[in-house]
Amino acid sequence: MERLNLYKTKERRISIKKFLIFVIIVLIPFFSAFFLSQFWVYQSISKTVESYPLVFNNITFLEPLEIPKIVENEILKYDSKLNIIVNKITYYKNYLNKVYYSKYFLQELLDFFKKKNERFFIKSINFSDGKFKILFYEFSNQKDDFSEVVNKLNNVYKNVGISLKDTKTLYSDFKMFEFYLEGEL
Numbered sequence: 001m002e003r004l005n006l007y008k009t010k011e012r013r014i015s016i017k018k019f020l021i022f023v024i025i026v027l028i029p030f031f032s033a034f035f036l037s038q039f040w041v042y043q044s045i046s047k048t049v050e051s052y053p054l055v056f057n058n059i060t061f062l063e064p065l066e067i068p069k070i071v072e073n074e075i076l077k078y079d080s081k082l083n084i085i086v087n088k089i090t091y092y093k094n095y096l097n098k099v100y101y102s103k104y105f106l107q108e109l110l111d112f113f114k115k116k117n118e119r120f121f122i123k124s125i126n127f128s129d130g131k132f133k134i135l136f137y138e139f140s141n142q143k144d145d146f147s148e149v150v151n152k153l154n155n156v157y158k159n160v161g162i163s164l165k166d167t168k169t170l171y172s173d174f175k176m177f178e179f180y181l182e183g184e185l
Contacts, residue, residue: 045067048067048071052071052074101156101157101185102127102132104153104156105132105134105153105156105157105181105183106125106134108149108152108153109134109136109149109181112146112148112149116144119138119139119140120136120137120138120139121136121137121139122134122135122136123135123136123137130184130185131182131183131184131185132157132181132182132183132184133180133181133182134180134181134182135165135178135179135180136178136179136181137176137177137178137179138176138177138179139170139174139175139176139177140174140175140177141173141174141175142175143164143167143175143177146162146179146181149162149181150162153183157183157184157185158183158184158185159182159183159184160181160182160183161181161182161183162179162180162181162182163179163180164177164178164179164180165178165179165180166178
C-alpha cells in the first residue's frame with residue numbers, strides 16, 4: 001500500500017537532490033559575474049601589455065592589481081626622462097643662439113670691410129655681459145658710411161651705434177679715422 005500523508009499540518013521536506021539543484025541555480029549568476037570580471041581584467045591587462053611593450057619587458061612578475069601602478073610609475077619615469085631631454089635641447093638651443101649672436105656683429109663688420117677697397121684695422125674687440133665694443137681704424141681719403149652695418153646689427157642687437165672718435169691726417173688727403181662700434185644683446 002502507498003503511504004499518503006493527508007494531513008494539513010504536514011511539514012514539507014526537500015530532498016538533498018533538489019536542495020543541491022537550488023544551490024547551483026542560485027550560485028550560477030555569482031560565478032558567471034566572477035568569471036566575467038576576471039576575463040575583463042585579463043583582457044585589459046593584455047591590452048595594456050600590447051600598448052606598452054617596453055615597460056613590460058622589464059617586469060618579471062604580473063600581478064593584476066599591481067599593473068596599473070607599474071604602468072603609471074613607468075609613464076612617470078619616461079616623462080621625467082623626456083623632460084630632461086627637452087631641457088637639454090632648450091639649453092643647447094639657447095647656447096647656440098648665444099654663440100651665434102656673440103659673433104654675428106663681427107661677421108657683419110668683416111663682410112662690410114671686404115666689400116670696401118679701403119684698409120681697416122681692428123684694434124680691440126670686447127664682448128662681455130651681453131655688450132660688444134669694437135675699436136677700429138679706417139685708412140682712406142674720406143670716411144665711409146656705416147649705416148648699412150648699423151641697420152643690419154639693429155635687427156639683432158639693441159642700442160647699436162657707431163661713432164667717430166678721432167681723425168688724423170697721415171699724408172696730404174690720406175687720413176686715419178678712429179671708430180667706436182658698440183651694442184648689446
